[in-house]
Amino acid sequence: MPEAILRTTACPLDCPDACTLEVTVEGDRLARVAGARTGNPVTDGFICGKVRRLPEHVHGEARLRQPMRRKGAKGSGRFEPISWDAALDLAAARLVETRDRFGGAAILPYSYGGSNGQLTQDTTDALLFRRLGASALARTVCAAPSGRAATGLYGKMPGVAYTDYPEARLIVVWGANPRTSGVHLVPWIHAARQRGARLVVVDPRVTSLAAQADLHLAPRPGTDVVLALAVIRELFASGRADREFLRRHARGHEELERRAARWSLEAAAEVCGLESGEIARFAELYAASSPAIVRCGWGVERNRNGGSAVAAILALPAVAGKFGVRGGGYTMSNSGAWKFAAFPVGDAPPPPRTINMNLLGEALRAEAEPPVRLLFVYNSNALATTPDQNAVRRGLAREDLFTVVFDAVATDTAAWADLLLPATTFVEHRELSRGYGAYALQLGEPVLPAVGEARGNYRVFGDLAVRCGVARREEIPAEAAWVEALLDSTGKGDALRAELAERGLGTPPDGEAPVQFVDVFPRTADRRVDLVPDELDREAPEGLYAFRAEPQEARYPLALISPASDRTTSSTFGQLHEGEVAARLHPRDAAARGIADGARIRMFNPLGEVICRARLSESLRPGVVELPKGLWQRHTENGSTACALAPATLTDLGGGACFNDARVEVEALP
Ligand SMILES: Nc1nc2c(c(=O)[nH]1)N[C@H]1C(S)=C(S)[C@@H](COP(=O)(O)OP(=O)(O)OC[C@H]3O[C@@H](n4cnc5c(=O)[nH]c(N)nc54)[C@H](O)[C@@H]3O)O[C@H]1N2
């Protein structure tokens, strides 16, 4: 038995919590992963079940261990090994040839959430694709509408830290499911409750927190903007708006009041499918409680009204005067707490065009103008996570498209590659990461040798840039040097180095538990919250705070939502789960369709169909169906997932994805 060595690193996965990990390494194998017991109060000795299974992810059967070239038909998943030298030559030759024959716009790099780290995205990949003159990608599949709203109102002001939740008397969890999607917030909510705090949950499902809440509002998906405006109207109308705070610290409150005026309790109740009394009780509780925190999640944004909804929710603490005390205000994403330098790409020309990643299926059509000829997928399992999955699959099947997939495991997308490059995982490479809930910055050094021939993004994209002849080796900073430059760019370089050396955690310039409107202010030009920013008002098709009605067609009356599940992080770790996943339906909707628990069903709309089993559940709002996000082909009978039913339409702000605007019908199958 090799000796077990205990080492520390950080989890850079797309999760708010950014845990500190204690890993046990035996020889060249990762044996065990656990949460650090000391040093990080947010991690506090435990981690999610997904990352506890990291050893199977790192060493499992689906792991890519060497570069491979397609051998069988497109999509057959048959490959033959080649050397890295040959793989890099082939990739470089195809990149250069595509640029020379069709122009850089015919090259599309596609990436998103593989890592929240600073070293595996927007570094040498940016250099390569910018210098090639490739199409740019608008990374909008997540957080684009909420980011636009938070930036427009508050300039992405940092939010209430997890550790300050126990100070609150009221916690509103709105369109977030932290028990699953950022579990380290939950103990702090429980601590607050033990001290007498009330809990309100706004979610169309009875999540585990909703089941314990003092008040659970279950609105129709996509109607939150109306609910939040009705609360705002109520606050103004009852004289409980904090006009003094608004005069001193806000702009646009008169206009916001006007826009909220049409949403009486009754009008809102009708649209949201709630009782007017529930909304009144919520407004009452919110007005009367201080400190009060709103934790806004990403479930709010994934529909046509998502940007306006997040804006209206984030306006609440301003209108009700909840800022200025510890444990009061809001938490959305805290990613704005850190500012880093952009990777130097030199005098590369601006990209010839920008493609919204939610419209990948459209962009991959042969008739697109100009067509994409080379798709380079990394840090993403595009086929499993992008709207209009069938359109994406049709695109990937094009014989005249050359697809490179760079990933650590053989994903559904990888099966469509012409060239497969094996990536290291975060235990095998260096990563500098910060959470978007937790505030700490952490530097993870590799704790394990690379598995097989896997290589890290920083190195591979740098090598490709040199092979393509778009960069000289000497221009590319060594990875360690780039880490130093990133640390310096935060504005507290040496202090940060000292913190990292002593504690293993770096704190952002504004501290790790800032009080909003005391320690941090809106990063708008006049440090005020702008409640109706012009820019957002112009961008939203019907203006900011407009409610766009149900994308309804009588033939597809059920709203399919696809929230985060405990088994995967987006689609990461999907290969570790065997067996089909059932769609959840309310018993009333099932009965109306003659569907029994466990029955085979077909869920469909004009974009596609999913064939799977039904699981009846009282925990959904009637009219809502649930199939989790991040499923792989293997998890349904016909290989389609919720993304096959999700429209490639865009949110009102930020060009975000409308996963939860999927409208479907369901029928029983024999
Ligand atoms: N285990 C696990 N953790 C994850 C992830 C994962 O896939 N698995 N993904 C990570 C990523 S990428 C992200 S962005 C975050 C997302 O984490 P969350 O913010 O929790 O987002 P979701 O899970 O999409 O949705 C949260 C809740 O919103 C509800 N919801 C859906 N539609 C609406 C609506 O219209 N209005 C309201 N009020 N609620 C609605 C859903 O029922 C769900 O309970 O989690 C991260 N953490």
Ligand SMILES: Nc1nc2c(c(=O)[nH]1)N[C@H]1C(S)=C(S)[C@@H](COP(=O)(O)OP(=O)(O)OC[C@H]3O[C@@H](n4cnc5c(=O)[nH]c(N)nc54)[C@H](O)[C@@H]3O)O[C@H]1N2
């Ligand atoms: N139906 C539905 N679909 C959704 C959502 C939804 O609500 N409903 N939510 C969406 C959300 S919130 C998000 S954030 C997106 C995320 O969608 P994606 O960006 O596709 O994220 P993942 O599915 O986690 O895939 C990340 C991939 O990157 C790989 N990877 C990890 N680290 C590295 C690395 O260092 N180098 C390389 N080369 N590869 C690496 C992983 O192995 C994994 O296969 O999914 C979206 N999809």
Ligand code: SF4
């Ligand atoms: S995914 Fe989230 S909860 Fe799980 S280990 Fe990583 S940071 Fe922690």
Ligand SMILES: [Mo]
């Ligand atoms: Mo996300």
